[in-house]
Amino acid sequence: MKLENLKLDMCRERAEVYGLEEGETAQQPNGSVSIGSSLTATPDANPWLSSSGEFAFGFQQVQGKDNFLLSIWYEKIPNKTIIWYPQGGPTVSPGSKVDLVDRRGLVLSDPQGKEVWSSNSISDLAYGYMNDTGNFVIMGSNSLSVWDSFDHPTDTMLPTQVMLRGGVINSKMSQMNFTRGRFQLRMLQDGNLVLNTRDMITGSPDNAYYISDTFDASNSTNSGDQLIFDATGYMYILRRNGVRSNLTQDSIPSGDYYHRATLDSDVAIYRDNQCWKKQLPLKNGYKDPAFNVKALLKFRKIDGPPETGENRSGTKDKSRRSLIFIGSALLGMSMLVIVVLIVVIYVCFVPIQKKKAVNLPSNSTVETNLHRFTYQELVKATNGFKDELGKGAFGIVYKGVIGTKIVAVKRLEGVLQDGQKEFKNEVNTIARTHHKNLVQLLGYCDDSEQQLLIYEYMSKGTLALFLFGETRPSWKQRSYIALGVAKGLAYLHEDCSNQIIHCDIKPQNILLDDYYNAKIADFGLAKLLMINQSRTNTGIRGTKGYVAPEWFRNTPVKFKVDVYSFGVLLLEIISCRKSVVFEDDTEDVAVLTDLAWDCYQEGRLDMFVNNDLEALNDFEKLTAYIMIGLWCVHENPSMRPTMKKVIQMLEGGIQVTEPPCPCPVSVTS
Incomplete structure (x- = not known):
């Protein structure tokens, strides 16, 4: 830490x-x-x-x-x-x-x-x-x-x-x-x-x-x-x-x-052919002696004054410097040749690939029976893309009208290579999902270089706006929304035809309809799993503050990464506090999970919910919800419950047991 x-x-x-x-x-x-x-x-x-x-x-x-x-x-x-x-x-x-x-x-x-x-x-x-x-x-x-x-x-x-x-x-x-x-x-x-x-x-x-x-x-x-x-x-x-x-x-x-x-050194632990940066088995500068590992410290090389002293210019030092000079020159020449070759390949090859990407048959991108719109139809529907609702990971969302129905049109930007893959992923994935707590995909557009997605319109906006606005939502509304998000995630993990890891659960990706039903949106970062798979290898995805620790361990991840993100989200819903404090030109600082644990340990749930009387009057449910959140954000994925079990605990069907410290660390005596 x-x-x-x-x-x-x-x-x-x-x-x-x-x-x-x-x-x-x-x-x-x-x-x-x-x-x-x-x-x-x-x-x-x-x-x-x-x-x-x-x-x-x-x-x-x-x-x-x-x-x-x-x-x-x-x-x-x-x-x-x-x-x-x-x-x-x-x-x-x-x-x-x-x-x-x-x-x-x-x-x-x-x-x-x-x-x-x-x-x-x-x-x-x-x-x-x-x-x-x-x-x-x-x-x-x-x-x-x-x-x-x-x-x-x-x-x-x-x-x-x-x-x-x-x-x-x-x-x-x-x-x-x-x-x-x-x-x-x-x-x-x-x-x-x-x-x-x-x-x-x-x-x-x-x-x-x-x-x-x-x-x-x-x-x-x-x-x-x-x-x-x-x-x-x-x-x-x-x-x-x-x-x-x-x-x-x-x-x-x-x-x-x-x-x-x-006292904040750059440190990593090397164990089992893996590098563990700033986390267990070393935290706070202390290594558990039970682990047989090597500690690697990174030191910045700082230019200083020339060293002085006697006997520093012997024949051995001169020979070493000569070898270093020759080796550096040869290495530099080799790198120059490699760079030139890369530039030539890029100049000659990339335009061809771009041309191929542009000329892909549009029907090949989607394997569904969704309604396909032309680009001009969507230009008209959005009045020239004037009413912006928000920005997502791969584009901007606009408000539009098709017939008499208000829709949300997501315009994907820079869709080439990886973007084409994301477009196929989003359309094919969402089209196969049907649940009241998931945003419904109504159609798509795949005209040459233009890729757009048409969703049902959510009148109440994002959960982020709802939670962190000037007026605190009622405890009844918040607990209802938490249960809805849990049900949507459980469907993605266990009930749809192909298991889906969302990878980016956060308040900005939860939308609310007229009746404050929570609906999970933005599958652009989702990773489909085949039926017989339970793990997937992929680059780090998601948003700081909601990303599970295993993403940083260079190991295959399971659906438990979504459980971790849900745990953070649940604590935000309970407290109406943001999990991460964003500051200009500084790192993001996550404090909510620490605060939740301390409040729970000290029996100060009133402080965690900022003396919300409605929540405190429902003390049994409030306590259970905080305990569930702490279980979900445990550092060890195997300790986290499944979303099906989370639903059972939220509904009171099974008792919530005492949660352990979510981030255990060895200490000296």
Whole structure:
């Protein structure tokens, strides 16, 4: 599991590294801030700078132009990396202010003057200052520090920073979500430094997956006392007797460079001739000793200064360099020849293949008795494709009218080679399926380069719009929809003539009719299975957040991938929460399954449904539905129920047993 943004930064200060000339003056030469000073959250506001100008304290825009975060950041690097912010990462709107107030310290307030956060420095204050280590310090009238940001860390430690026993660093939820995440680095009272996940509901720590083993039960003076990150880049635990236990294994080379050590390594496990990336049997940096495997770490090669030293230019090194040079030249020539041949083949062969694809007999694409429309008929029906309903994986869907019937016309784009195959797959598959919880295919068009599909029109739109709109749907409607989706999937898996794996179950592919009957749509990603097959090999398909773990293991997949996706969908239907948080220029962060497990474990189902009284009044069904969802999203496919069994559990026909943790992981003791 990825450790989001829990990072340890090591810095060699030099102006050229950050893109400024040496001698360039900072905005505030001494970095001091007088009592009564304030900053306003605006895009062009000047921050409070350290004397060197390396660090800045102020407001940064995050998650769009209307959200600001009070923070400290590296001012002289392009991406302005944030290294401190108030616990919980409260974002504020434009016009918010932070004031340095006597006997209060830093006070953050919104545009209406309501206090959002404060440092609570209850003392007579003299001034504050942003120092050149990245620490914002508030000094008292007695010339002693009464508050500093180093004593209240968030997700980052900097050189010269110390963590005492009882100290903790929390990861943030995601790259641009600064609320507390799932991971912690803690210095325990017994002297151990640990890494652990935490319960998202109670905040209490789970079992540690890394322990420094610096607790000595037989001699308390030999136990750890504080974690120190010194100015030279060494990180170590200082024991109570003054002995150091190094955490940084290798020496940090001196030089004018910016170093960063991150706890999020690129790692894979090699076992049984397969590569397992960032998943079991290795997660959270811990490998279960029961597995006989090799760990492979990927290191980025970084250009650095030329090495210096004696006896580095011997005859053996020269010979090796000569061989490398000759081998590289030969390899380069070979690659050039191969590239030229590929280009020639592409230029000569692809146009012929395109011509063949265009001239395919249209009758050969479909083996059904569906009504076939001409392209011009559909142009007229859609009024020139003007009313767009939405976009699918292989094209755009438009609203149209044929006779007196409203229809949805899906226009496939770029249908050549693989697209022709997808077109045949979609038409032949859907035409053979008949179920009230599946979208009905009414016809098709296959005119030369134009391929279109005509579906029944769903007046209530997608389940995504229904679930995540401004008004929360009723619990009765949501549970009815969940059962309908389950019945549609069960039909695809077990009751139609050829078993079908949908591969892309998500709210956007569930449509609702006038009576809120759920109908599964978009078979463009479906994979037909022959009667005597139960597994299929194919590339990874589906949508992030709904894709089962086995897709990434390069192994044949079963229909249980749809069960996993349904489990995620069911949890979304129950909670009216999105399973994945999408952020600009960052990875997608899936949090709903973790939240569901934590709420279930802590008995806080009210939190999961955001105090939905209708759902809470139907507590037995609510509990059962959450348990079913947790069974469906289990990491092990064999632990997931079939859709037939899911229906029986949803209808109350069979009892739902206690679900295990959906993502079990070994931990240290």
